[in-house]
Amino acid sequence: MTFTEKLRASVQETGSTLCVGLDPNLDLLPQPVKQQFESREEQVSYFCKLVIDYTAEHAAAFKPNLAFFEALGKDGLSVFEEVISHIPENKIIIADAKRGDISSTADHYKKAYFDEFNVDAITINPLMGFETLEAFSKDETKGLYVLALTSNSGASDFLKQPYKNFESMSEYIADQLSKKSRFSDTHLGMVIGATQAEEASSVLKYHPEGALLIPGIGAQGGSISELEKALTHHTGIPLINSSRGIIYAGKDEGDWPEYVAEQAKSMKQKLSSITKKYV
Template sequence: MLRGMRYTERLQGRIEATGSRLCVGIDPRPGDGGIEAVPDFLRRLVDETWEKAAAFKPNIAYFEAMGLRGIEMLGELMTAMPKEVPVILDAKRSDIGETQQYYAQGYFDHWGVDAVTLNPFLGYDSIEPFLGWEGKGVYLLAVTSNPGSADFQRQELADGRSVFELVAALGERSRSEGRATDVGYVVGLTQAADVLAKIPEAPLLVPGLGAQGGDLASLAAAKRMAPDVINVSRGISYAGDARSFAQRAQDWADKIAEAYA
């Protein structure tokens, strides 16, 4: 990372350099080889896909499920990541301020990730510990790809706004205050059609393509200028066909690029 370069600038540069908006999700599931086969799987996945990846997104839950060895694997993975590719740690953390300070220190300082997903529903003071990190980013959960997003996120308030618009307001507040960390949003592709007009021009992390059945058309039609990335996890790692990771990543990158053409 160049000193003084903001996360959004770095991500935009990566998208332009690769011509790709593909975010490669890293969700390791121990198979017949057991946990000790996972490091080789991770190396192959990264080595074969990084040239087409606008970003990588390891999901911390899959590593935590493997116990202490899984946490070690995540640390090993981070040290081996290509420096050209931003890493978004999918952690969805949410806690009071002091605890969040330690999460931020662990993720940004110790593991050196470029961005983290956060659950913002404890309020602005719960995300503040993540906002003072130069060159880093956070993605606030706004409208997720699961059906349960209708329970809270899409509910309409008395003033006509939806709850996810309150989340967007947190990011706009951070921007107006000149915080060092860039704020983006998680917006599920399965939910995108009717919410994009209400989301600011900030980086989006977009899950829901591939196994979850999301459609790129509505996202591409929005003509957004921000460096949005579209995540594919199982469609690359566990597609169950004879193609290599590289071939699958190329295919998804091509599909995304065609939708934006």
């Protein structure tokens, strides 16, 4: 099964384009989790597993963010592996790692995420050039989400600047990804910040078949109706990520996982006008 086949199946089975971001911040873990376990590794592992259990019904994908696991120090990747092995097999797993390197370094990042951890996709930073994609390009069961347009204010330093013959570097990246897709077995998708739906549509038109990872909904306040408009002509399947807005719902409550499930369900419903196009 190719990456896009798995992605489509996962969206169809759950009737959802929701991706749950796993950003386990020690300062924000629910009180009951902190009380139940002494070690932070156990806290993070248990917290993420419960979030997965209570949201899997409503989400097509999970996006663990490597920074939060590396911050645990030497056991971080061991906790990361525990958490991803708890995610049901039919879900898309995206390692949010934003790696971007070349030659044997890139080969080893590919070994890490495609072979060792065996996730479905990884986020990529293309600053060193499109050469950063090459090591990952031979696997039709995998996908890349390449940083194209982000929703932070710093996006104006590079990504939103006019570039070559394009109105922005983001457009150039999308255009190149579309061209390079012909020579890549691995699916080349994009990260597109959702708080800028207008700008997003001008980028999307350059790579209309690319799968999308869209952060910025939920806690960051992107508008779903604007996003829907931006996606009108897009055929690549979008995953809309929410992290904090879901996983820390009810963090001060004894039955916090119920709040987490409720938030995921509610977000899935809010996204239904977008999802219906792809199911």
